[in-house]
Amino acid sequence: MRLRTGWLAAMLVLGLAGRAQADPPQQEHESVDTPAGESSGLAVEDVSIERRDGTDRVVVRLSEGAAFRVLDEAGGADRMEIRGANLANGVRRAMPGPDGSAIRNVRVRETDGNTVVEVRRRGGTSGTAMRQGNRIVWLFGAPMGNRPATRTVAREAVIDPDSQDTTEVAAFLSDVPLQVRGSRGRPRYAGRRIDLDFKDADIHNILRLLAEVGGVNVVAGDDVSGTVTIRMRNVPWDQALSVILQAKGLGMIRRNNMVRVAPLSTLEKERESAIAKIKQERELEPLETRLVPVSYAQASDLSPRVQELLTSRGTVSVDERTNVMIVRDIAHSLDDVEELVRTLDTQTPQVLIEGRIVEATSQYSRDVGIQWGGDVTMSSANGNPTGLVFPSNVGINGGASDTNTPTAGLSPFSNSISGTPNFAVNLPAITGTGQGGALGVTLGSVGGNVNLNVRLSAAEANGVVRIISSPRILTLDNHEAHIAQGTLIPYSQVSAQGVNTAFQEAKLELVVRPHVTSDGSVAMHVKITRDEPDFTRTSTRGDPTILKREAETDLLIPDGNTAVIGGIYTRNTGHNVDQVPFFGDIPLFGVLFQHRRVTDSRNELLIFLTPRIVNRAESLPE
Helix, strand or coil: CCCHHHHHHHHHHHHHHHHHHCCCCCCCCCCCCCCCCCCCCCCEEEEEEEECCEEEEEEEECCCCCCCEEEECCEEEEEEEEEECCCCCCCCCCEEECCCCCCCEEEEEEEEEEEEEEEEEEECEEEEEECCCCCCCCCCCCCCHHCCCCCCCCCCCCCHHEEECCHHHHHHHCCCCCEECCCCEEEEECCCEEEEEEEEEHHHHHHHHHHCCCCCHHCCCCCCCCCCEEEEEEEEEEHHHHHHHCCEEEEEECCEEEEEEEEEHHHHHHHHHHHHHHHHHHHHHHHHHEEEECCCCCHHHHHHHHCCCCCCCCCCECCCCCCCEEECCHHHHHHHHHHHHHCCCCCCCEEEEEEEEEEEEEEEHHHHEEEEEEEEEEECCCCCCCCCCCCEEEECCCCCCCCCCCCCCCCCCCCCCCCCCCEEECCCCCCCCECCEEEEEECCCCCEEEEEEEEEEEEEEEEEEEEEECCCCEEEEECCCCEEEEEEEEEEEEEEEEEEEEEECCCCCCEEEEEEEECCCEEEEEEEEEEEEECCCCCCCCCCCEEEEEEEEEEEECCCCCCEEEEEEEEEEEEEEECCHHHHHHHHHHHEEEEEEEEEEEEEEEEEEEEECCCCHHHCCC
16 A cells, blocks of 8 residues: 555656646746847736735736846835846836835836846835746835834844745745735645645655645655645645644744755754853853933933843943933844934924914894873863862872982973872883983873873894904923913902902913824813903802803814814893783784883804924924
8 A cells, every 4th residue: 555655646746747847837936048149038028016905016027937036225226137038018117106105116127138127115115026927026015104103123033044034035936935924924825726635645755745846845854754644625735735744743944945844842942942042142242331322301211111122131320410321231232222212212292282262242132112101180270170079180190100210200390399200101121321212202281281291212232242362382292281361350258267358260271281193193182261250240249250161172183283172152032022911912002011122142152273293303204
């Protein structure tokens, strides 16, 4: 059975090898030198810029698979060199990146028989190139302006740097890497799909088979042994390799296109040995002393953060007079400390907060009233007695008294001054000096026997008031500030100790605590108060009431923008009618027995807030 299995494995390998000869695998990246004057047939057919899933990419389409390498250059430009490739007709030589893209522009040129693709990127981005069949996909991350700004100031030493891939050598690997971690850390397999059906096959033959399919070099030591029984259909070869190694308790270390397979225990021992070696080197590495100046922050505040980056042998002290940190440690830790201080020791943003309180008041009132009365006299003195024994003399006059009317009665023939006018209907409007007006009419007989007097009074008021208050204050980021202006109103307090005088504040006040975000917006907790005394409404002792207007909220506003954080609109309307019962309900004629008063009062309060970062260029560098 073992011989039969080996024969099947050999046949499968030969079959794959024959297929590879008929259809050369695309993972052969190293190009063959072509004699001068002969064309290799490799051509760049198209270069385009795409954006998928928030990632910008430059896609180079080739006539066939080719080797390439990526070289970083200064000034935010990267250069990709495709060996032995010519530019086809119609390929665009220059193209700008879309708005908001991590790519500024792309230029394509042909040099010495090679094609060079130059990408000028924005700051804070990095590129990763991979080959997918006859295409080269060059991925670029989002620019820093579209995501939170993060910086790596310190990183633990790599245990085995030889097991890591670099950008340049990754271009010469197979079409698909062995295992590519997804965004959530889960392996993503995309190798060529194969079918495997073995029973008790030697692990070395299986590894050789997968190395041939994947186009990688696999090295297995003497401690890798055993047999494997497999039945897989339509499975990526890299996933099959991962499952087989996991089933046999094996692991792998990848360096470029070299894969080393060993038991997990062996790899773990090697890792522990490398960690011990690094620790020993750190213990023996000489110590250095550096002076790290601090400009904007307090050195004593940064020293706890610096202490976290130092080794067990490192120390840090602070010179308060010069605001300098004295750090002693190995060179690697001192470099991390300097990078950390340069990142944290920046200008603190200063925010100017401007509040604006706008209050508009509109008042309207109309008051219409009437007063009328008179007298009728029937007596022998006036020559018109009733002719009866009783009553011989009859006198009738209005009985509504009004001590506020400066008149000696409504009868013009009365010789005596009376403080009680003879009003029959006394429903006047509120008139006086500077308020309303009145019109009086008197009708009487020749003998003064019958008198009728009418007084019409009316008052109308219409006023508009607009009050604008604008407090402003400048403060540092994450520091609370307040500004106030107002009046202290004295009032009396009666207690067991006697009468004491206390004071009540009526003021305009702004209290704010801003926080500047990384994108230049301002988040703040703000409280605005506007209190004022109202001397038109007083207590029994004459103390004025306090009109309070207050708003407190948390909000986020872009730098320099204005937001309406609140508003109150009130409207009070009234329609009052005073009348004489029954007579006031008579249509048309009833107005002679009525007093009408109409009021309409409107008040609107709006509160605006505008934050401005005064040192944005220094505290928030692009």
